[in-house]
Amino acid sequence: MTPAYSLKDLILYFLKLGTWGFGGPVALVGYMHRDLVEDKKWIGEDDYKEGLALSQLAPGPLAAQLAIYLGYVHYHLLGATLAGLAFVLPSFLMVLGIGYAYVSFGGLPWMQAIFYGVGSAVIGIIAIGSYKLTTKSIGKDKLLWVIFIVLTIITFVMEEEILWLMLLAGVAVWFVKAPPKWLGSPQVMAPVLFLQLQPVVVESRLWQIAWFFTKAGAFVFGSGLAIVPFLYGGLVKEYQWLNEQQFLDAVAVAMITPGPVVITVGFIGYLIAGVPGAAIAALATFVPCYLFTVIPAPYFKKYGKHPGIKAFVDGVTAAAIGAIAGAVLVLGKRTLTDLPTGLIALATAAVLFRYKKIPEPVIIVIAAAIGIFLKTFL
Template sequence: MPKYSLKQLIIYFLKLGTWGFGGPVALVGYMHRDLVDEKKWISEEDYKEGLALSQLAPGPLAAQLSIYIGYIHYKILGATLVGIAFVIPSFLMVLCIGYAYVSYGGLPWMQAIFYGVGAAVIGIIAISTYKLTSKSIGKDKLMWLIFIVLAVTTFITEQEILWLILLGGFVMWFVKAPPKWLSSGAQGILPTLLVQLQPLTAEHKLTQIAWFFTKAGAFVFGSGLAIVPFLYGGVVKEYQWLNEQQFVDAVAVAMITPGPVVITVGFIGYLTAGFWGAVVAALATFIPCYLFTVIPAPYFKKYGKHPGIKAFVDGVSAAAIGAIAGAVLVLGKRTLIDIPTSLIAEASAAALFQLKRLQEPFVILGAALIGILLKILIQ
């Protein structure tokens, strides 16, 4: 019997969706800290299986992990309600921001806030990645090697390479639990060639939004951050729904609001076609990742304890965490643009490391105020 009720889990994810700043790296770290380490609702093995499945399947990492955690003890109902609870707070927030953005002709104050918040976010996700790495990888030298390879390649290429993540799993499998035979029943991956399909020939903008964001949810691998280049190519270059500045503002909205970063699709949808544009964009993005989580979940639960599969999951987990660490470095390179932002990031990380009970929202609020003050002083 689980140590928690479904209601308790839903309330937790409502809170995480409301207060969980820092993007996918921080969010998966919070889930581990809260549900595995502190509350002990979820076992380390179940968490690793969920992280591995979330990394292997296309779609936003944090949202998929939340769905899997809901599935562990409460199956489809748990996965569905937890997924909704996690996403809905940030969706409502981006709707409000989208309304203000359209009504008042932009958000000139947002860049000032993001100047400080973006730097603090780097500090937050750096600490989260450190804790996740030390807890999940331990002293296993092979897992550390896989971690380092993925961190370096992710930093150099600035993208998460799926085949390397899979290779990490196969390396652990063949070294730790060599198979006696090769199974022909391995899960296939949907061919990415489908991404190249032409948009549906429909005049209605909502249909175009549904088609484009379904592709975004179904064919973009990695964390919520990985979806940003795909979105840029579609909404700015192909469809020209947003201009360059609007798209930058959309990414800023995603970074300064709690919950999954990929919720920026709601803001983009709102700017493109109002309230229903936001609803369609969000549903089209999240439904594929929901299906890619709950459909294979029973097989992960049933066969996850097999030595070969366990070794494969360990390897994928090490690779996934390495890719996350590399993403932290990429984000840091882009966000920490001067001495003040570097100091804010370092101070945020140090505060969270030293003050165990300090909550991230207070760090975010302090950084936002510092960002505004600095911008006023600079101008």
């Protein structure tokens, strides 16, 4: 079947999403569903669900992996590679520019003022995105709703995404909706076993950066935000490449730039070793997630319509969306710390719910201006 779009169309879409897609992984996966499944109808609902499930089960940044998988759907390896590059490149260039300004001017005090407004608006954006994703993907299925609610609560309480619960949800739905004829030979895909590599002893700072960020991309599960604790332990505590303030500024850069949150590794790499450090940090982080997406993708495509696997994917998808909703609550708790931030988030959600055609970048610019005004004059 000939796709309804060209590879050039897909590359242009991901270039735009990487340039204007604010809100982190939760918002970005919502934008992809809204744009590619609902509006343009380039990607089928089942293909999207399979991509979301695979992105949740594999280590690495959620939004980038979903972009890579959606590129693979109709244009295979070339589509996956170019979609992934197009999605990541704009925000990488932005964090390079911010890194240059940060080093040149000795920190970015204005960043906190912008983040005060933008961070609050982002909560409203991702709340609406999560709401739309939930109602569209889960529908009226009671079992999936139970899984969604349980994962939302657990993610909010534990403040982390728990992989084995997502797998358990998939198995539960598989057993209920399409029980195997014999349990000794399950027909779902076995979880990938990752080879534990031994640390490489190297002298070069660039080799150290490459090894550290490869581990970050290969062994950290969940959304781009899940990588933050891992980065803190290595960058501030172990290697002492950054101090506390620099690390907090790096997280702020991740939140105020569009595209995948994890692209802040480019900013961090720049602070450690300039442009080569930025390039190596970004490459080392994204190559593992690329491989963990394109290698199993053909099997997801080939066997994804099997009743047992479809039920498993439905269960994992419901659990993943529950984890996303829980992450929205966690982010809200951390970001909405006073009355102005709460009002900005509520106003953003209300405007997007009422006026669906307003572009998110317009809201981001307004929120940034409000943040600067509040921090400067109040």
